[in-house]
Structure formats: structure tokens, C-alpha cells
Amino acid sequence: SQTIHQWPATLVQPVGSPLSLECTVEGTSNPNLYWYRQAAGRGLQLLFYSVGIGQISSEVPQNLSASRPQDRQFILSSKKLLLSDSGFYLCAWSVVETQYFGPGTRLLVL
């Protein structure tokens, strides 16, 4: 069966520091991968998606970036965090139309 991992589960970072969140998927090949952000009490906002290694599409302009160095690995990064980057970050995978979500990373930027 397929499993999706995200780490860390919780992260507290100072403003201006770099960020690296990692997501890996097991049990499937060539998945579509997604990064979402969820602000408190809000719905999920799609940030990036990838249909293959090295292929990244950005949905929202921001100071975040994403990379896909391996088939089942998706990384969300920032060179300098802003206060507004705080939120709940979720990685998801799909093969066709159904997306399956990871446990999420709670990021607090102070």
C-alpha cells in the first residue's frame, strides 16, 4: 500500500532563516506530487505541483520554492522565511484524480 511521509512534524524558525520541508511517498511510481499550505481556520491553498522529476509548477508567487530530485521525493524550500509563511504545510500525491495527503508540518515563524 502507499504511504506518504512528511518531516518534521513541527518547526519553529526565526524570520529570515532558511527552510526545507521534505515529503516522500512509498508504494507507487511516478506520482503527481503537491504542496499545499493551510492558514488557521482556512482551506488549503495549492502552492506547487509536480508531474515528474525536475518538473515543478508554481500556483502562487511567493518566496517559497519546490524541487523534485527523485521520483518520490518533493521538497519545499525558502531562503529567507517571512512571518506570513507560518502555517500548516501539507504534501499530497496522486496517480489519477484522487489526492492523498500526508500528516503535515506545522511551521511557526517568529
Next chain:
Amino acid sequence: LAKTTQPISMDSYEGQEVNITCSHNNIATNDYITWYQQFPSQGPRFIIQGYKTKVTNEVASLFIPADRKSSTLSLPRVSLSDTAVYYCLVGDYGSVSGTYKYIFGTGTRLKVLA
């Protein structure tokens, strides 16, 4: 991208059937309708998905009328543990992107009371 409209919140009592209706007037021919459940500080969990008519699985039923402009998620005999936010999504398949993109609204906050 197709958008959805659903009630902001609903209250129910344990053991009752709960129906949450979602409208998606601009649904496209290729779009599927998907429902997710989310508990606080957890990722959304897939509940059910359909294209037309009725779909049933071990946890819910999904009713979709012929015009597909709305859908109703039915949760039979809810319990306290069903208290969560429920999202109705319509997938937008991009022939260029080669993937489905979803717009998440604020969902429906279901509160199940004892």
C-alpha cells in the same frame, strides 16, 4: 477552475444521518467530485469520490444528480468522532499540466453532539 459552495457549519446528534450538500455550477465534463474529512492538525483524509449518480463505500454515500451541478455527502449514523471539517472538491484536469488541481474552500464544520 470550478468552485464549490457548501454550508459553513452544521450540528448533528449522535446516531443521526447527516447530509452535506455542495453546489458546483461550473463543473466541467471531465471533473470528478471528491469529498475529504479533516481533523485539527491532520492532513485531509479521502472519503469518497464520484462522477455521476450514486456512490457508496463503507463510510459514506455520495449522491450526484444528472446535471452534476451539486452533490450530497451522506454520513449514516454519525458519532462524536465524526466531528471534523468536510471539504467538497471538484477536480480541474489540465491537459497541459497533466494533473488535477483542486480549489479548497473553507469546508463545512460538522459538530456532532452527544
